[in-house]
Amino acid sequence: MRISRIVELSALAAVVIFVVGVTVYSGTIPPVSTIASESMTHSDYWQYGTMNVGDIVFVKKVDNVPGSVITYVVGRERNYSTYGEYGNVVLYRSSDGQTIIHRAMFYLSWSSGRPVVQGYHNQSWMTVTDKYVLIKEVGFSHRNLVVYISSMVNESGFITVGDFNLAFRGVYNSSLNAYEAADQNVGITNAPVNKSSIIGVAFWDIPWFGLIKLNVLKLYGQWPQSNEVAKDTYDLFFAAILVIVVLAAFPYGRVIRRKK
Numbered sequence: 001m002r003i004s005r006i007v008e009l010s011a012l013a014a015v016v017i018f019v020v021g022v023t024v025y026s027g028t029i030p031p032v033s034t035i036a037s038e039s040m041t042h043s044d045y046w047q048y049g050t051m052n053v054g055d056i057v058f059v060k061k062v063d064n065v066p067g068s069v070i071t072y073v074v075g076r077e078r079n080y081s082t083y084g085e086y087g088n089v090v091l092y093r094s095s096d097g098q099t100i101i102h103r104a105m106f107y108l109s110w111s112s113g114r115p116v117v118q119g120y121h122n123q124s125w126m127t128v129t130d131k132y133v134l135i136k137e138v139g140f141s142h143r144n145l146v147v148y149i150s151s152m153v154n155e156s157g158f159i160t161v162g163d164f165n166l167a168f169r170g171v172y173n174s175s176l177n178a179y180e181a182a183d184q185n186v187g188i189t190n191a192p193v194n195k196s197s198i199i200g201v202a203f204w205d206i207p208w209f210g211l212i213k214l215n216v217l218k219l220y221g222q223w224p225q226s227n228e229v230a231k232d233t234y235d236l237f238f239a240a241i242l243v244i245v246v247l248a249a250f251p252y253g254r255v256i257r258r259k260k
Contacts (some may be wrong), residue, residue, distance in 0.1 A: 012250070026193055028061040028200055033091055033099060034210035038228035040101060041160030042084055044141050046207070046230040050084040050163075053229045054211040057101065059091055060202035065157065065187055065193075066107040066118060073106040073126065073135070074119040084137055085163055085201070091199040094189035101202065102160040102183060106133065108149060108192050109156040110257065133159070134178055141167035144178035148185055157192025159184055208237035 028044045033056075040051040051057070062069060070078070075086035084087050085102075090104045117128050127134040129214040143166055147159050160183045171180025171186070183189050187196075212235070217223040 028059055031059055033057050033059060033101060033199075034213055035205075036210075036214055036223060037225040037232075040083070040089065040103070041164045041228075041230065042167075046233045046236055047084075050234065051089065051101070051202075051205070052207065053225070054208050054233055056093075056201045056206040056210040056213060058204040058206075060199045060203045062090070062116055062195075064196050065195040065198060069104055069107075069158070071104045071106045071118065071158065073117065074136070076125075078121075079121060082130055083163075088194065089202040090158060090160065091202065092158075092189075092193045093197045093199065094183070095191065096189075099199065100160070100183065100188060102162045102168070102188075104158040104193075105135070105145070105182065106159050107157070107160050108133075108152065108159055110154050113153060132176075134176060139166055143167065143170060144176070145182070146170060146172075146173055146176050146178035146180055147182040148180065151193060152184065153228050155191050156195075157194035158198070160189075160193055208233060208240055210246075211237055 006179045026252070028229035035051050035053050035055045035057060038053055038130050041047070041053065046052050055229075069090060070080055070088050075088070076083060080086065085103060088104055089101060090102050091099060094100050106120075109116045109118070115128060115130065115133070117126075120126060120128055125136040131148065131150045133149060135145045135147075138145045142165070145161065147168055149159075161177055161181050162183070165186070166179060166181040168183035169186075180186065184192060207211060211229070214223050214226070
């Protein structure tokens with residue numbers, strides 16, 4: 001068998017093993033989702049270690065809530081972070097059926113009509129009242145976040161926020177010196193994210209290549225956020241494609257024969 005053919009078959013086998021392995025580990029089909037908007041981004045330019053428009057995100061199914069999900073509040077105590085900030089990023093279905101990829105800030109439950117926030121034990125950077133939860137110095141913008149919860153009595157689940165939304169789109173409350181940006185307060189969804197609506201936790205991503213799907217959607221007018229791609233993302237995407245083409249066209253067989 002020709003060496004080039006062996007290389008091709010080995011590459012194909014590696015891809016199949018990867019896809020099957022990721023799907024089994026994920027526990028959900030499809031095991032991926034694509035970042036279509038800037039609501040989780042941290043910069044006008046593509047930034048390693050954060051979520052960027054065009055990233056393909058791999059998802060791990062969540063069977064129980066709160067289960068293994070580490071929220072911002074718990075992550076801040078443990079110094080555990082993902083995608084540039086404390087806590088896990090979760091995928092869930094909003095009240096209108098959209099798939100949202102945002103950070104789980106805290107898990108809210110209720111006891112005798114009083115709010116219970118998982119991980120709260122009178123930290124200096126957090127306040128919990130019957131009307132709101134206030135978290136100080138959140139995210140790369142270091143803004144204070146206020147989450148109004150009086151309309152959520154006896155509704156349990158994750159309170160979620162887009163990193164970018166807090167940093168640049170939050171509604172300012174001067175009396176609390178804090179910004180309103182939780183999905184449950186700004187119309188993205190109308191209730192805490194519970195077991196029936198959560199899809200999973202983001203655990204890995206492949207940059208740029210989700211742009212292929214997104215630009216196909218754009219042709220059919222189904223990607224209204226196409227102007228939210230970071231400034232250098234397409235340059236990096238085309239550079240990655242060029243590298244792949246060069247590696248695929250490289251005459252591995254000839255090089256090996258010459259060495260022999």
